Amino acid sequence: MIDPLQIDDILASGGALSKYFSSYEERGDQIEMSKLVLQGYEENMAEVIEAGTGIGKSFGYLVPAILHYEETREKTVVATSTITLQKQLVDKDLPTLMKALGKDIPFALLMGRSNYLCLRRYLDNTVSQSIFASDPTSEDGKLATWVRTTEDGILDELQALPRGVLKSDIASDFELCLGQKCPNFSRCFFFKSRKKAESAGIIVTNHHLLFLDAKKRCDNDEDYTEKALLPPYNRLIIDECHNMDKNATSLFTQVFSYYGFLWEYRKLVAVKHGANASNLITLAAGIVKGKENEALDVIKELESAEKIINNLNSILVMSLSGSEQRVDKSNYSFFLSKYSASLIAIKQSLDKITSLLNSIIGKTAFSDEDSYIQQGINSAICTFEGYSSFISEFLNIKEFKDKVYYLTREKNKNREEVQLKISPLEVSDILRESIFEKLDSVICLSATLKVDREFDFFRNQVGLDQREILSGCFESPFDYKKNLLLLIDNGKVLYKNNQESLYFDHAAEKIISAVRASGGGALVLFTSYKMLEYVSSKALSELAGFNILIQNGELSRSQLLKRFRDDKDSVLFATQSFWEGVDIPGDSLRLLILTKLPYPQVNEPLFKSRCEKLESEGESSFMMLSVPSMIMKLKQGLGRLIRSKDDKGVAYILDGRMNRSREYFLSQLPPCNCPDDFLDESLERRIEDFLY
Template structure:
């Protein structure tokens, strides 16, 4: 911040969050700051002369009494106006506060403010690029400040003062070369936010500081120096693995873990298996929730792994992958008597290309939107070791084309030799080579096997959450085509007339020796024609899909359909073939334009590496001597990236629509709420799957672990799915006392509303949920298998007057799964209706969830295309689809659903199953055998169940704890 400058940090609460909609102020707060110190604070409620909604009152904590006794804005407007004179206005989202305040001034006849305004949201996005959220409360909490009364103007303003000081400290800590570039690009920032950077630059020039030892400057870019792990020198030292409990106990306690006998046994199992030279079997380990499975395999892995004998740990999600690298492994290494190098293994396109960014930085205009992205990266370069773009909080900008343009490309030549020693892909390869433990995810594991079949030939492999492996395997053997991605690329190409498109940028470069007018004109016409054809083709698909079969547009869900070529309308068949040819023509015409770029790159390569490829020279002989400007290179490079993508689309298009194969049909999928933008096509490739299975089973050491591997004490299902011949299964008991911590009930109530299509009806489920919720205050998760049923039950519950005080949330209605989960955790007396992702992977610890209602056993719908494909393959092999696929998958998912509830020794919970097949069906024993041994199944009428549940939760908690510990 500028020395001796007065900053006015302002926050406003209002009747609504809109400007120009006649909203009114209800609170104004201002904190005056100079040289980082608070000089004065002003805070006042404001009478809005109108009703304020309960939502706003609850959000802000401002009562009707506070407003009734508060002054009107007219009474304090002059004071506020004078208070802000000669200051720099600062707010978190300044576009709202500054504009709203001026609107209030103008309404009563005062002149609007003309003082400079700075936005701390945008400053934080640039200066704290790794933050997950830029909401004031979450952001300041991450920086060490507790904002306990968010959405109260005074507390928000005080938090913003704290944030402003942290932003100033961070900016002043950056090297001069970075601040110079930030100041140059800052014209693109909101309001007068650029002042913050320019003032910092002026002050640093007056008092320059030495470059931090952790940084290096290359061609104007300040980068964090590559970090080299020192394990290479010490990994050959042998450390004896502690088999006995006592030997491990001290280390586990140092990490803050409880001792568990089953966890110690699991550690020994993993160690003994990996120590075998040539094991003749695959090791399956089923470790129930609460056993400490993650540390159960990390601990022995660290004792065995070395750079020469690597262990690859694969997880199902990228989130868990990063947690292992950033939390769990460092936690263990802190207490072990040695160090081991760990590397995160992800696709090369996750990493920044310094060459691509350097080119972008040299060509970006100071006022461009991309300038702010460049600013964010400039700060991040001084912090990142790995260059992994997922470290950055991209938020809504994630899909901006900029990020694709600065990503690394596998096997691409380094454009600028000066970055050779610091290139992030080179760093990645060095880390992977030096590391003892490689951490990846299942999807990348299989994709790497497609790209490099021998990638993990010498490594020991452990897959966590291994029950997902068959599905991930199928996904990797599936060719996909998203219509939205092509639509977006066509929009980026645009037209000669439309601003901020690539063809318009080309038009602006004319006249040019490199870009011929007739070439641009031809590409323009081809793009326009193809864009029209593409949209028409996509709309024809949607129109045909929603008018064929039993489509119900009232149900918001993902729809899938298998395509049989003979059944397609003639116009779709004709247009598909025509569209394929049009796309080939578009790529051909586009290549004529980008030819100049290829020639220039070829000449550059020839100058440094010898003669260019003769075929390239001959093809481009008429272009010899062309020298592209930086702007031409920038535009043509962007077009070339799109054309490269379209080349891939052509290959996929051909496989999906024009290659006959009755064994694996193309499938179409879309989301019914916005079908045109979500339309996509898939086709399974059996040959790819067989290659991947061959690689998978070629691994010498292979451990598969999960909390849900077995069905009826057998892993036959997974063994069959993965083609595993020899196996050993080890199952460990749960550490929880289910007889004391949990209850499982099956209602004996009969569904009198049942119809042919549903095993239980909407009315029955709604009645059962209402009866439970109306007699308990506990949060409840209701698990379904049908999105249709979720939406019907949701609508029915909202009509029940007894539930008016309950918060009712539903998948696909109340927002994304992440948003719903956050709302559910915050709310009291809430019910969440969920399917799919809510059967597993979502944790609700302690008091956040007490009751799970399972409406229907989780069998896959036989109408789903992927299910049909699996069942067809099973029948061809002579296997029973129900026995070998439907039932085991349902049992595994059922076990995952049970795992949503008891997650610690302190948890207490109840399951209520409405589907009586769990006790009456011929296969009921398979489900019942999957339950924890000490969990009793009770069949009772719902009224009696509710009475027992109420008594169970009213049990004195200290006595419960005592019984658990006895």
């Protein structure tokens, strides 16, 4: 039994951390939160905790995890949504705690296999043999230098790759892995990370690997005392848990696409460089004598399948009116009449390819040296069989109940493609059965979880509604009333689907005025790329002299954030991923503009299906799903502005619909300075007076 006073000995004034940091300040809510986490460990409870920005959430949950491991030697897995937080935990927070506490508890970062460099695949790639690889200033040379110097081989560390090289070309791949037969096994980044995790007391990972591991254990009827994708463990902390539903849904969504097929095709027919330059199919046929003609047949069939799939993709791109389209009872017959012939032809081609590949490798035993050939072909067979089953399901839908079938328009390498997708309608049952019913302690934390002062919405989303929980809400220590000015547009011009341009022009005018008043340092968040493109194009001409940054695919998210952070008077126009995970304290971010309330798109296939389910049960989908989803994302968006106790900023919500239920919406947000007498004609003065 761990005495809760040990938390005080570490986190309170006069404790270990205050002796380690000369400027340490005790945070009462952090101590109470940490004791609640410890209670969850001691009483084998599930917990839901909202911890506001600035609480010191990560130290608050890491301290009980450290104390518990020291007492019991039971591992804790900490799963987060973003790699930024994962790296912070293992590169900063955990090392700091170990030094401050004088402890040496092992910890490790464990990611999905595809996040790691595969040395064998890199050395087989033409980029490693490029004449420019020895030039450290070239892109090939920068990659070669990184490969030689990286300690953990995590591909996200790379800012850029040489032209023509994809991360997937050099990433670790389960189906292509030779394991201990690989000549680079002793240096393998993936296996080194697994070995380190097995001996670690605290394992940091991502939501996707956590959910995949849990689903695998559930499907195989394995408990958490056994090794799966993660080592055995029984204590789990899920940080950034407001993303659990989204991340789990993404992970369990099946996808068939042209570029997905093209990637598998490329793995089979790409030339292997060296003395015996050839592709996997020809190499296999050379080992299994008498299969040369079948190898040619496979290549021809792959070329044929590529043409059919490419042609279907072109038709779908032209046919799809918006970015997404659900396939349901109302349009399924029409869908079959237009596309079933193409899908049947694709399935027949995939089945023929699979049969030919099976015939080529047959029962032949490949040598250790050539085992990568067999592995690569087996990988393709598995993938093509999966695609074939996927198409069969799409062609034979019996009911539209537990799954959602839909098409989405995506941009890949500046070319559009339409992906066919199958998603689970809900992931709550999966998460309940695989995680919450199996583990003793599960601690769910986020800065934004409560809706209507309750955790019910989150609990229902993730399947935590049937387990008794402990809960707590710990407000941010920041003085929002003093440091955050919230302005809401008067609503004279409201967004309407049939009058988009009117609202876009209104938004552009107000954004330009607000940016001029703040002198830059502005993050402008949109809910659609269409509005972002329209407004940013106007801003470029009207805001001459400002460094305008636009999320348009030319720069990565990290590159945009670095440039925005480095130039304190710049302006960043962004959408979707920038609504959360942006941590820029100081003057670089002093004006936050939210162009629309972030309601979910009503015609988004998965959301629409969930709404229909609620309506069929006699519930209001607007109040039960639309409003809570919007509030959680709104809180995330507003959370970008005040990141330290010294931060001061203006948040300007352009969507006048907020005034319709002003008091209700404000009750969901941290208490701040939101003047009732604000008129939009005083926008510039309000901003200037507050900031300067």
